Amino acid sequence: MRTVTEKLRLSEISPRIMQSEIRSMTVECDRIGGVNLAQGVCDTEVPSPVVENAIKAIHDGHNIYTRMDGLTPLREAIARKMAHYNGIHVDPDSEVLVTSGATAGLYAACLALFDPGDEVILFEPFYGYHLNTLLSLRVQPRAVPLAMHTWEIDFDALSAAITPRTRAIIVNSPSNPCGKVFSRAEFEKIAALSEEHDLFILTDEIYEYFLFDGTEHISPASLPGMAERTITISGLSKTFSITGWRIGYLTADKRWLGSIAYFHDLAYVCAPSPFQYGSAAGLIELPDSFYKQLATDYQAKRDMLCAALQDCGFTPSIPQGAYYVLANVSAVPGATAREKARNLLAQTGVAAVAGTAFFSEERGEDLLRFCFAKRDEDLQRACDALRSYRGK
Incomplete structure (x- = not known):
């Protein structure tokens, strides 16, 4: 044959x-x-509440699929946390998605928002999974280098990187690998460019609580006029030291969230149910x-x-x-x-x-x-x- x-x-x-x-x-x-x-x-x-409530959920029989966007207690806890810490107000029933890690949130968002041949800007040094997610979906990444060691943004280079095919800018703050925390002034300039060129902002904020020397975390979606065009991606893997549990989340305007949730369901179905219960308990019970x-x-x-x-x-x-x-x-x-x-x-x-x-x-x-x-x-x-x- x-x-x-x-x-x-x-x-x-x-x-x-x-x-x-x-x-x-x-x-x-x-x-x-x-x-x-x-x-x-x-x-x-x-943290103890996270472990104990995940184990309790297993023993209580919460071991089946959750609804597509995640458990209601967790989505509600995420919405409260976003308002309290990030200054972002979202509807837990239409603007919050529990994901199988922040990585899955980015993947589902890219599937929902971009077409092959679109361009997306990311800052260099970049996290390799951001780059390779774009490549795997036939989306063209365009890297804008930060100044070595000071990690300052060259806004002239950023403006020059925007073409008619540019659809979005990815920002990771605090950043993996260099630890840069983008300032409010930097985000205001990025926001102005995104509005001028009608771009999405995809922001990976997984390290949002790991801040040193009094540095402030800014969420782009909290800036005036930015909520509709910003996809905020984060998770509890780092904050609760549960990287293997794969509990992430994404918040976005309801115009985008439904499609993002569908693509997440298609690839991952849902994040593990008992781990969602444990994560919800952590958000609810742990103090500032x-x-x-x-x-x-x-x-x-x-x-x-x-x-x-x-x-x-x-x-x-x-x-x-x-x-x-x-x-x-x-x-x-x-x-x-x-x-x-x-x-x-x-x-x-x-x-x-x-x-x-x-x-x-x-x-x-x-x-x-x-x-x-x-x-x-x-x-x-x-x-x-x-x-x-x-x-x-």
Whole structure:
């Protein structure tokens, strides 16, 4: 029997979508039993109400599908939180969607809003999943580089990147990987451009509570006239240290939310039901002091890691938010950032991610990204290992 090999092939886009360097370094780290500062797994303690109510939901039989947009108590809790913290007022019955992680929220929104060949702007350094989500949907990403290490926006470059095919701007604040927190003034300029050119703003705010040195979190949808054109994506994975539970959420004007919810249902059906109950309990029961303490604790982790990086001869860019540090590691042997990451892992047992995973056009070759969302004892072990590197 003849095999028709010209039809048995991968899609045209498949060779461009590969396992992320983050996951590759995690595999390498696990293989040698090192300390994983590569992946933002956030393996700190889960708040008691979140755990207890998820377990209770399982025992109470809440193990079946939820409605398409998520459990009512969780949607209502999200709406209250958005009003209280973000300054965004949404209807829990028509403008809130519980998603299978923030990543699923972005994917469903892109399916609902963009067509193949549309262009979407994102700032560089970018989170690889944002870039690859666009590529997988045949949407053309256009990267606008931030100034290295200060991470300031070149608004002339941003304006020049907008073409007749541009449909949206993606913003991640606080940012993975550089920890930039976009200011109100920056968002006001981005908002003005979005109104001038009639663009959507897709904003990933998953790290919204990880803020340092008194930095303020601004949600673009809270600015005048921006609620209708802004898709706000966030989740509880980082805030409650439940990255494996896949509880995200998205808020948007009801004109867009119905279609976004349909595409989410098509790909994911729903986020796990008992984990939705646990997450709702966390939003309802945990006081404001929990979130303030979260920022305090993570600022201490940031300072611990940055001090160790400086002590071993690296130069960290001190982040304003999130829980990652980009550091210059030009002293580490290796012709590329990938080689430097693997050499550092081999010599110290500490895994980091090549900076090139977050840049285009061969930028970031002297940079590695380190994650400090670790238990203190594990982070201290990594810091001790990094300090020992200087003497080698």
